[in-house]
Amino acid sequence: MDVRLLRTLVMVADRGSFAAAAEALGLSQSSVSQHISQIEERFRIELFDRARRPPELSAAGRVFVERARDVVVGYRDLEESFARAKRDPPVTLRIGVIPTLVGGALARSLARLRAARPDLRIALQAGLSHDLEPLVGRGRIECAITAEPEKVKPGFRWTAVGREPLVVIGPSDVEGDTDADLLAARPFIRFKRFAWAARLIDSELERRGIRVDSAMEVDSLEGIAGLVAQGLGVSVIPYGSASRALPDGVRTLPFGQPPVTRMLGLLESSNRVRSPTAEALLRELSIVLRGETMPA
Known part of the structure; x- marks a missing residue:
């Protein structure tokens, strides 16, 4: 049924x-009468008591009008919402992020962003920095929150946003008061050597002259933490918000005095202009990361 007929009835x-x-509708009186007659024929109902002058709604007509009013209002709302969507289509932010930030700093930043932009849609890709870089380059994602690269490649730009501390983790039953004690106590479980964090860790170990007994390489934070919890070794990991929910049986010590940190930032294609949404995310993330604290 044409909703215009119901609109006429409500009017x-x-x-x-x-x-x-x-x-009020800009119609002839005969057109209004035809609209009412079409509704009555369609639903086999007498909407008006025509014995009265002017005709008055019947009891059934009064009930029908209220139902019709709901339909008219709902249809109007649908038209308005669709018109708004055409004027202001929802924005989708396609972003990559390293695992240590997914459930913590980034989640809080996105929550702040969504509070200001409830219509914002988010497509999130988690991965190591070296895996996210080509996705940015190919335009699969708009930007990525990554560790600082050793060298920013041509075609990219990297904007610092905050710092993330590194910590030594080991089984809770391993004795030792310093990070060096912990690293010497068990075999070393390292990030895959091509991971950007691994290069920073290896550089610091070499600078301090700390020799470790490398036992295995793992490419995920969860995997390293799980192996350490089972007593299979020790490691150095980024201490982001997500990594603070370590398994039972794992202890932490700061890596270095003062603690070593890695820079985090926004990796983008230098061939594209940063969107207002990405700019807002950068601002919110910097606020959240400033509130991050070191482990005790």
Whole structure:
């Protein structure tokens, strides 16, 4: 049924007569009468008591009008929401992020962003920095929160946003008061050597002259933490918000005094202009990361 027929009925009920409704709708009175007749035929109902002058709604008509009003209002809301969507289509932010930030700093930053932009859609890709870099380059994602690269490649730009501390983790039953004690106590479980964090860790170990007994290489934070919890070794990991929920049986010590940190930032293609949404995310993330604290 054409919703315009129901709109005519509601207008007759609100204005009190066919003539007043016709004037309000810009229709002839005969057109209004035809609309009402079509509804009555369609639903086999007498909407008006035509013995009265002017015709008045019947008992069934009063019930029908309220149902019709709901339909008219709902249809109007649908039209308005669709018109708004055409004027202001929802923005989708396609972003990559390193695992240590997913459930913590980034989640809080996105929550702040969504509070200001409830219509914002987010497509999130978690991965190591070296895996996210080509996705940015190919335009699969708009930007990525990564560790600082040793060298920013041509075609990219990297903007620092905050720092993330590194910690030594080991089984809780391993004795030792310093990070060096912990690293010497068990075999070393390292990040895959091509991971950007691994290069920073290896550089610091070499600078301090700490020799470790490398036992295995793992490419995930969860995997390293799980192996350490089972007593299979020790490691150095970024201490982001997500990595603070370490398994039972794992202890932490700061890596270095003062603790070594890695820079985090926004990796983008230098061939594209940063969107207002990415700019807002950068701002929110810097606020959240400033509130991060070191382990005790």
